[in-house]
Amino acid sequence: MRAPGPDWTPPTRDAGTPRRPAQWRRILRLFHPYRGKLLAVGVFVGLSSLVSVASPFLLRAILDDAIPQRRTGLLSLLALGMIAIAVANSVFNVLQTYLSTSVGQRVMHDLRTGVYAHLQRMPLAFFTRTRTGEVQSRIANDIGGMQSTVTSTATSLVSNLTTVIATVIAMVALDWRLTVVSLLLLPLFVWISRRVGNERRKIATERQKQLAAISSIMQESLSVSGILLGRTMGRSRALSADFAGESDALAELEVRADMAGRWRQSTIQIVMAAMPAVIYWAAGLAGSGGATVSIGTLVAFTTLQQNLFRPTVQLLQVGVSVQVSLALFQRIFEYLDLVPDITERPDARALPVRERRGEVRFHDVGFRYDPAQARPTLEGIDLTVPAGSSLAVVGETGSGKTTLSYLVPRLYDVTHGQVSIDGVDVRDLAFEALADAVGVVSQETYLFHASVADNLRFAKPDATDEELYAAARAAQIHDHIAALPDGYDTMVGERGYRFSGGEKQRLAIARTILRDPPVLVLDEATSALDTQTEQAVQQALDHLSAGRTTITIAHRLSTVRDADQIVVLERGRVAERGTHDELLALGGHYAALVSRDGTLVTAAP
Numbered sequence: 001m002r003a004p005g006p007d008w009t010p011p012t013r014d015a016g017t018p019r020r021p022a023q024w025r026r027i028l029r030l031f032h033p034y035r036g037k038l039l040a041v042g043v044f045v046g047l048s049s050l051v052s053v054a055s056p057f058l059l060r061a062i063l064d065d066a067i068p069q070r071r072t073g074l075l076s077l078l079a080l081g082m083i084a085i086a087v088a089n090s091v092f093n094v095l096q097t098y099l100s101t102s103v104g105q106r107v108m109h110d111l112r113t114g115v116y117a118h119l120q121r122m123p124l125a126f127f128t129r130t131r132t133g134e135v136q137s138r139i140a141n142d143i144g145g146m147q148s149t150v151t152s153t154a155t156s157l158v159s160n161l162t163t164v165i166a167t168v169i170a171m172v173a174l175d176w177r178l179t180v181v182s183l184l185l186l187p188l189f190v191w192i193s194r195r196v197g198n199e200r201r202k203i204a205t206e207r208q209k210q211l212a213a214i215s216s217i218m219q220e221s222l223s224v225s226g227i228l229l230g231r232t233m234g235r236s237r238a239l240s241a242d243f244a245g246e247s248d249a250l251a252e253l254e255v256r257a258d259m260a261g262r263w264r265q266s267t268i269q270i271v272m273a274a275m276p277a278v279i280y281w282a283a284g285l286a287g288s289g290g291a292t293v294s295i296g297t298l299v300a301f302t303t304l305q306q307n308l309f310r311p312t313v314q315l316l317q318v319g320v321s322v323q324v325s326l327a328l329f330q331r332i333f334e335y336l337d338l339v340p341d342i343t344e345r346p347d348a349r350a351l352p353v354r355e356r357r358g359e360v361r362f363h364d365v366g367f368r369y370d371p372a373q374a375r376p377t378l379e380g381i382d383l384t385v386p387a388g389s390s391l392a393v394v395g396e397t398g399s400g401k402t403t404l405s406y407l408v409p410r411l412y413d414v415t416h417g418q419v420s421i422d423g424v425d426v427r428d429l430a431f432e433a434l435a436d437a438v439g440v441v442s443q444e445t446y447l448f449h450a451s452v453a454d455n456l457r458f459a460k461p462d463a464t465d466e467e468l469y470a471a472a473r474a475a476q477i478h479d480h481i482a483a484l485p486d487g488y489d490t491m492v493g494e495r496g497y498r499f500s501g502g503e504k505q506r507l508a509i510a511r512t513i514l515r516d517p518p519v520l521v522l523d524e525a526t527s528a529l530d531t532q533t534e535q536a537v538q539q540a541l542d543h544l545s546a547g548r549t550t551i552t553i554a555h556r557l558s559t560v561r562d563a564d565q566i567v568v569l570e571r572g573r574v575a576e577r578g579t580h581d582e583l584l585a586l587g588g589h590y591a592a593l594v595s596r597d598g599t600l601v602t603a604a605p
Contacts, residue, residue, distance in 0.1 A: 034103045048092035049162035056300035064296030104150045123341045124411045137212035160311035167308045205327040207253045348430040357387035358518035358549035365417035378572045390550040392560030395569035401553045409438040439517035443524040445504040453488040459515040475510035475540040522552040
């Protein structure tokens with residue numbers, strides 16, 4: 001399975017979903033690291049079940065021997081035995097509950113972290129084509145929905161299975177004829193449970209999809225950007241109506257899920273309630289035929305019978321829960337089975353600091369977002385950016401400028417050709433080594449909902465306060481931060497909305513300065529700013545670019561005038577290259593862009 005395409009949806013069962021045995025093996029592998037604890041759980045559960053079965057035999061002795069014969073010593077001993085059984089059973093239950101819950105939560109943790117880590121390796125294309133709410137729902141709702149099953153299923157399975165087996169043996173020991181009567185209805189219970197489980201599994205799949213849809217709506221419309229857009233467009237009521245519709249659909253699914261098989265399960269409850277009467281009737285018939293059953297045996301047997309039906313029903317309910325959880329496991333496995341398009345090679349190398357000069361070269365680079373794409377986004381790109389020099393890339397919208405810049409930090413991989421840093425193919429570099437070598441400042445500045453200091457230290461966790469201040473001064477934002485009531489401890493707010501666009505951009509620049517990469521990619525970093533703010537940010541960028549290899553994706557041509565080399569892209573190809581003056585004198589694409597831009601209509605002095 002490759003990374004998802006533009007209209008990606010998880011595969012259906014007919015599209016290659018693993019068959020049930022393979023899925024079971026995969027689920028069991030999740031528990032394999034904890035097999036020691038599970039073995040201990042099994043021991044405690046088995047002891048609890050065996051101890052519980054002994055109680056009806058003590059009850060029979062009390063009713064048939066101790067009370068009729070007025071043997072108070074025996075009566076006291078048997079009563080103490082029943083109390084000791086209850087105490088032992090409680091202790092065993094507490095121990096097995098602790099161990100099983102611990103194992104279950106570790107499995108949940110492994111699933112959550114496994115999915116999160118796997119998604120961290122997915123290419124940028126995955127996140128541009130998948131709703132954030134869908135991703136969040138897989139981690140939160142789907143894994144959360146499995147919690148009760150994962151934490152209690154193994155215990156319940158072993159406990160109830162052991163109890164059923166021990167109880168049947170005990171019932172046979174008491175009276176084999178009454179045991180046969182009791183077991184006649186078990187096949188009906190199994191059939192009903194299987195029908196209910198299949199029905200609930202289908203509903204569970206629909207329910208999780210609906211939860212994902214609601215998560216997506218909330219994530220998109222209740223963010224700062226979503227609220228601003230909704231209010232400024234007068235769409236708040238419409239958004240509320242859309243959410244109400246999705247919520248109503250979820251409510252209906254919840255009712256269906258809760259009511260699925262209720263009538264069938266009610267039949268089981270009725271049969272369970274009626275079975276003691278059936279046993280009394282059968283015992284009476286046996287007595288009229290000369291085969292008497294003692295009162296103690298009859299009471300003990302009906303007690304065991306309830307002990308048989310209760311775990312049997314719970315076993316069947318476990319089966320229903322497992323059926324539901326299989327649907328959730330499948331949704332999680334769909335994400336874990338996605339193969340990242342961009343992976344780190346086993347022999348990936350680092351780029352020693354002493355060897356990092358920062359020369360960037362594009363050799364016959366071509367790129368397509370989709371193999372079926374009619375025209376490549378980039379084709380035949382040959383460029384060399386000497387260490388410490390600056391390259392500006394300009395062109396019409398859709399010419400491939402941003403795509404070209406994304407190939408350097410390997411946010412995408414070339415379709416053919418090679419991008420290298422200091423002679424090393426970026427595909428041969430370890431991810432961390434590449435991140436150390438290439439810094440990116442884009443138009444879309446992202447800040448976490450954390451303090452200013454925490455946002456800056458995201459680039460360098462061990463940075464000292466002095467290093468933070470120096471980076472902020474270089475980005476011309478230190479004075480503004482210091483003037484805030486909480487200084488560097490100021491919370492930036494959701495996506496940094498407590499700061500202006502220019503301030504956020506300078507914080508992003510300070511963050512990159514802390515990382516100190518030899519290669520810098522500026523992706524239209526000032527295109528969304530007003531002229532005055534752009535000048536302040538540009539000064540910070542000039543400080544950041546000093547001594548570094550800089551690739552600037554330009555929207556406003558005033559920002560690239562002094563670049564050592566300017567490249568004009570046209571439909572994914574290099575149409576022109578040269579300095580500002582050379583390209584103006586050429587009178588081609590660049591000159592036309594400059595004339596249209598209106599900020600540079602003459603050659604530099």
